[in-house]
Amino acid sequence: MSGTKQAAPAGSAPRPQQGGGDGPGRRLITYLEPGGLGGGLPTAGTTVLAVAVALVLSSLLVAATGGSPSDAVRALFEGSLGGSTAWSSTLLYTAPLLLVAVGACISTRAGVFNLGQEGQLLIGALAGAWVALRLAVPGPALLLIALVAAMVAGGAWAGLSSLMHRWRGVNIVVSTLLMTFLAQQLVAFAVTTPWLLQETRLGNATVSPQSNKLPEGALLGSLGQYPNLQINGGLLIALLAAVVIAVLIARSRWGFRLTMLGLNPRAARHAGVRVAAMAGAALALSGAFAGLAGAILLTSPVGTNRLQAGISTNIGWDGLLVALVARNRPLLAIPVALLFGVLRSGGGFLAATGVPAFLVDVVKSLLVLAFVIPPVAVAAVRRRKEARRASAQAAPARVPEEAAL
């Protein structure tokens, strides 16, 4: 997975994480190490070990609760990769996950931690559904307008947090988090309110808390129908987004400034980066990608093609986890999003084996820990070793210095 050359070369010595508190305007922004995988072989080894531990723990959990781990693994596999329909559903889940993750890569690289993708995704889906159901534009144009509307809406929703931070110093992490709950209720409100998006009543039919079905023209079609395998347009959009953003981050001036901003905002300011505007734009852009993910979910077959309060099924949260595991590298996010897609579509098949599908959430979070902890742990051990060596060398060296005085 040595995919790209990033601004920070992979395999270089792990850089100490930025401590915060960099001037009053920036202190709420948190840092992640946006560099490469770092640490080289020890990290890779520890990661493999940690993943193994996570899988063993999950199997033990299944066994301890009276299930059969091998059945569970088989069901996960059958439901996600065992056949073309299973593959189709895996790929359909991968697309929105990847889009959310690409957005998260952008904001986190800029040193802004967006915790509200779930809400931005819902707002995107809401805007997309509204446009698709209300505008009388024919065919593909409608789809395009819906996708753009979703991006704008998601970006604006995230932008609100950015504005609140800029004007009133509101903590971005907390505001994006709280805005998620607002978004959830907003969507719930929209789909239970007849004059907004609730299903139209035909005769005496009862209506559900959901919107009408989107018109055919607004649905993302399958590009190419191989024997039962559907490659949905959404996947192509997501892959394209990942590649474009990866190239922009690695090669463009914007990407360099973004990364510099995340690594050292003070240096970025001195270098003439308009810090606040850049960080705000990064947050809005990550919201826009989450919004697009919402529209793609809505218009693709796994999203029921209706706006429902539960349409997101935590894809916003999961997309964020994908970005974490991929350590904010859009290209690395592709295989990770696929892995999460596998867990999602495989999870549906678990119940048949008597193992509750909630197991997938446990596996997912253990895997995230298994990917996130090792690089940091290896770096910490190395740092401690270096400090010990430094102090061992410094001690005798100081004596002649003092003697010379």
Add this chain to the structure above:
Amino acid sequence: MSALDNLSTILASGARLTVPLAFAACGEYLAERAGTVNISVEAMMLGGAFSSVAVASATGSATVGLVAGMAIGVVLGFVHGNLSHRAAINTFVVGLVLNTLVLGLTSYLITTNAFEGHQVWQVNVPVLSDIPIVGRALFVERWPAYLLIGLIPLTWWLVERSRWGLELRAVGEAPQAADVTGIDVNRRRRQALLWCGALSGLGGAYLAVGEVGAFSQNMTAGRGYIVIAAVIFGAWRLGRTLLGCALFGLADAMRLALPALGVTLNSQLLIVAPYLLALLAMVVFATKDREPRALGAAFERGTT
């Protein structure tokens, strides 16, 4: 008369919904004063709720369950502290993962196990509970609720008056300076998370073996986030934080009671009220000045 009865009922239900929030808010307040935005308070409450019911079912004692709920909170606080303050992984990342993990784990375990219901007993304070309107709200509670009488002043004293609390606040405001004076910054933060875990676990356990007597999937349903909102609403002061909890508890009680009273208010609006309130409070009061300076920022020696 009937209106007064209704008022009394709503107040009583509001008080019952406030108690778990108040426990967790005391913990979250202390953790945030030390500089950690502890997102995983949701996980601590949910884990506390689950383990209290599981242990109560195994031992037959709701009180033992309550202690188990606290213990799980402490364990989660330990894990969170070590990951975010020893290994220096982004604290929001840690919180998010722990929330996912605990939600998945408890939802999984509840479907594969059946637990007997147990509840801690109720204490009616003799004369006082007969006070009209507020009597039922304040003096008819499950017994752990009365622990708040001791825990609130204790938390306040710990933060505002004790030596440890002075160091804790220093760690939250100016970790570099605290480090220079020889305070182990990350150790203080880990200790704060243990206290937060114990109280949040207790809050979750109170919800489960106190009020409900059983565990259901995702039974805390975002109460941890409400607690974080309460601390922000309270501008990092304990009194106002608890006031925020009471407001949120009452809003919740109203949401449950209004349909029965025949008042149709928008239910989405009532669900969202606490979050909206917290956001507005942040925007209007510009809490920047009151917030611990180093809130949410990881500390590592020698990076400044």
